[in-house]
Amino acid sequence: MTQPRVFLVDDHELIRSGIRTEISRDVDIIGEADEVEAAIELILERLPDVVLLDVHMPHGGGLAVLCAVGERAPSVRFLALSVSDAAADVISVVRAGARGYVTKNILGPDLVDAIYRVHDGDVVFSPRLAGFVLDAFSLSSSGPAPSGIDPDLDQLTPRERQVLRLIARGYIYRDIARELDISTKTVESHVSSVLRKLQLSTRHQLSNWASERRLV
Amino acid sequence: MTSPLTSPAPVIGVPQRPMTRSTRNAVLGGVCAGLAVRLGVREQVVRIIVSLSVLFFGAGLLIYMGAWVWVPRWGEDRSVAQRLVGSRRESHIILLAFLGALVALLALGDFAKHWSGVASWPLLLGVVAVVAVWFGSSRDERNHLQDVVNATPILGASSARGWRALAWRFVPGIVLLVIGLETLRQLGGVWGGAFHAVVGAGALALGAAILLAPWWLDSVRDLSRERRERVRVEERAKLVAHVHDSVLQTLTLIEKAAHSPTDVVRLARAQERELRHWLFAPEHAQSRDDSHDSFAQQLRGIESDVESAYGVTVELVIVGDCPGDTRIAALTAATREAAINAAKWSQVSHLSIYGEVEPTSVSVFVRDTGVGFDLDHVAEDRHGITQSIVGRVSAHGGRADVRSIPGQGTEVRMSMSRSGVSV
Numbered sequence: 001m002t003q004p005r006v007f008l009v010d011d012h013e014l015i016r017s018g019i020r021t022e023i024s025r026d027v028d029i030i031g032e033a034d035e036v037e038a039a040i041e042l043i044l045e046r047l048p049d050v051v052l053l054d055v056h057m058p059h060g061g062g063l064a065v066l067c068a069v070g071e072r073a074p075s076v077r078f079l080a081l082s083v084s085d086a087a088a089d090v091i092s093v094v095r096a097g098a099r100g101y102v103t104k105n106i107l108g109p110d111l112v113d114a115i116y117r118v119h120d121g122d123v124v125f126s127p128r129l130a131g132f133v134l135d136a137f138s139l140s141s142s143g144p145a146p147s148g149i150d151p152d153l154d155q156l157t158p159r160e161r162q163v164l165r166l167i168a169r170g171y172i173y174r175d176i177a178r179e180l181d182i183s184t185k186t187v188e189s190h191v192s193s194v195l196r197k198l199q200l201s202t203r204h205q206l207s208n209w210a211s212e213r214r215l216v
Numbered sequence: 217m218t219s220p221l222t223s224p225a226p227v228i229g230v231p232q233r234p235m236t237r238s239t240r241n242a243v244l245g246g247v248c249a250g251l252a253v254r255l256g257v258r259e260q261v262v263r264i265i266v267s268l269s270v271l272f273f274g275a276g277l278l279i280y281m282g283a284w285v286w287v288p289r290w291g292e293d294r295s296v297a298q299r300l301v302g303s304r305r306e307s308h309i310i311l312l313a314f315l316g317a318l319v320a321l322l323a324l325g326d327f328a329k330h331w332s333g334v335a336s337w338p339l340l341l342g343v344v345a346v347v348a349v350w351f352g353s354s355r356d357e358r359n360h361l362q363d364v365v366n367a368t369p370i371l372g373a374s375s376a377r378g379w380r381a382l383a384w385r386f387v388p389g390i391v392l393l394v395i396g397l398e399t400l401r402q403l404g405g406v407w408g409g410a411f412h413a414v415v416g417a418g419a420l421a422l423g424a425a426i427l428l429a430p431w432w433l434d435s436v437r438d439l440s441r442e443r444r445e446r447v448r449v450e451e452r453a454k455l456v457a458h459v460h461d462s463v464l465q466t467l468t469l470i471e472k473a474a475h476s477p478t479d480v481v482r483l484a485r486a487q488e489r490e491l492r493h494w495l496f497a498p499e500h501a502q503s504r505d506d507s508h509d510s511f512a513q514q515l516r517g518i519e520s521d522v523e524s525a526y527g528v529t530v531e532l533v534i535v536g537d538c539p540g541d542t543r544i545a546a547l548t549a550a551t552r553e554a555a556i557n558a559a560k561w562s563q564v565s566h567l568s569i570y571g572e573v574e575p576t577s578v579s580v581f582v583r584d585t586g587v588g589f590d591l592d593h594v595a596e597d598r599h600g601i602t603q604s605i606v607g608r609v610s611a612h613g614g615r616a617d618v619r620s621i622p623g624q625g626t627e628v629r630m631s632m633s634r635s636g637v638s639v
Binding site for chain 1: 456488492529531534535536567568570572574581583585627
């Protein structure tokens with residue numbers, strides 16, 4: 001099996017070198033960038049399989065890179081990597097097209113696993129992201145749905161909720177499959193469907209939810 | 217009987233005793249609103265009657281100021297007058313104010329008579345009462361008054377900058393106004409021959425104001441922008457100072473603990489947590505009073521305590537939040553035991569805590585992927601701990617169960633219906 005071609009975007013040299021040493025044996029690192037402009041240019045030029053993207057950077061952060069590359073090179077997949085606890089940032093990066101979100105204190109093997117997963121078209125939900133998403137949808141499910149939008153997009157099915165809860169409780173996909181007595185593939189499809197809802201739902205609550213949440 | 221947090225609203229047709237000055241809907245001293253409650257009528261009615269009665273030789277003014285001084289504010293046990301009588305220094309000030317106002321009135325003599333007419337005596341007493349109120353009011357009421365003063369057009373902006381600036385503008389302004397009125401009167405009365413002069417002067421002033429307005433507005437805007445900038449810079453400086461201080465200390469500790477990886481990890485985790493709270497949830501970082509902590513805050517406390525005491529990583533995910541009460545306290549206490557249990561026995565350095573608040577219930581899951589144990593054949597001490605977790609939760613009407621598979625890990629599941637919610 002060929003190694004996925006990975007591109008690193010982070011404005012901290014220390015973090016980049018740390019990630020490099022942890023994953024360089026298992027993936028093919030084809031470049032890195034420490035700022036938004038350079039990242040966009042190099043990614044479009046080299047078309048990596050997976051971009052490891054720092055959420056917080058000067059001049060627009062990961063979101064700017066995602067938006068610029070997403071339109072012109074849809075084949076490039078993004079995995080958001082952050083130390084951020086700010087739910088709004090994480091949700092906005094996922095809504096902009098990132099296929100997953102992991103925190104920077106993730107262990108080397110887990111990060112490699114996440115990269116392979118994203119490369120295979122799967123979605124990587126960390127427990128924290130699952131919590132954010134549950135939170136977002138539980139708030140947005142109250143109140144009437146705006147007209148003209150598929151109402152299914154604004155709500156998680158009970159099964160999807162169950163899966164997200166288990167992720168938040170620290171279960172990995174294999175454990176979830178065993179717990180719910182379904183196949184790992186089905187778990188993956190539930191998670192992908194949650195991601196699709198997260199990205200397509202146009203409820204303003206979802207985007208504004210983080211600020212509302214502070215007021216609760 | 218417990219008293220409500222805000223002073224009562226008037227109930228039309230039902231007089232309420234005793235009279236207090238309202239804090240709920242006070243324009244100045246809350247006298248009119250308080251009177252409305254006492255008499256059981258609408259506030260507007262009282263306000264209009266009091267305002268009109270001012271025209272009767274200043275009677276309304278006297279009534280208002282009298283009530284302000286003699287009637288205690290809602291929630292306070294002493295009135296302004298009682299407070300002043302108790303303090304020698306303050307009563308001297310009132311006496312001085314009275315004498316000062318009296319001298320001013322006599323010196324102005326005639327002028328005062330035709331200018332403010334018979335109302336000059338009530339006016340004198342009113343001024344004294346204002347001074348009395350200013351010195352005799354409680355801190356709470358003084359804050360309210362300061363807000364009122366700041367919102368007044370003429371007094372407003374300058375009072376924020378100090379009384380000296382106010383005096384500089386106020387005294388010449390009043391003198392000029394009086395001179396102007398006096399001159400007009402001698403010209404034949406404001407509504408006599410001077411009418412055209414007044415219209416002309418008004419137009420002139422308005423024209424000048426319109427011409428100068430952009431410049432004035434600009435300078436005001438600049439000022440507020442400057443102020444905002446300054447606040448932001450100060451905030452950032454505060455943050456930077458705090459971050460630098462605590463990070464430097466942690467780095468020093470890490471240098472000292474370099475020989476022990478566990479200590480380094482523990483220190484780094486603790487610092488990371490503190491910074492996170494500072495950056496992303498400052499309101500939580502500042503609260504130190506445990507008794508009013510919300511569900512989420514209590515769980516965060518457990519996260520940091522367990523991490524620093526046992527050198528493990530706790531992955532904490534919380535969905536929703538609710539205020540703490542005795543049931544929440546029981547639930548979080550059980551969570552703490554479960555987390556400590558996992559940290560001590562699981563033989564892995566990572567555990568997950570998931571807390572969720574739903575409309576009718578609150579649940580917590582504590583999970584590790586460690587060695588696990590056979591529930592039927594557990595060591596006596598572990599068994600006891602498990603029992604006490606379940607016991608704590610069920611004593612408050614909740615449910616808890618422990619699932620453990622040897623070699624695969626342990627999960628403690630707890631849920632509790634929320635207080636005041638029937639399930």
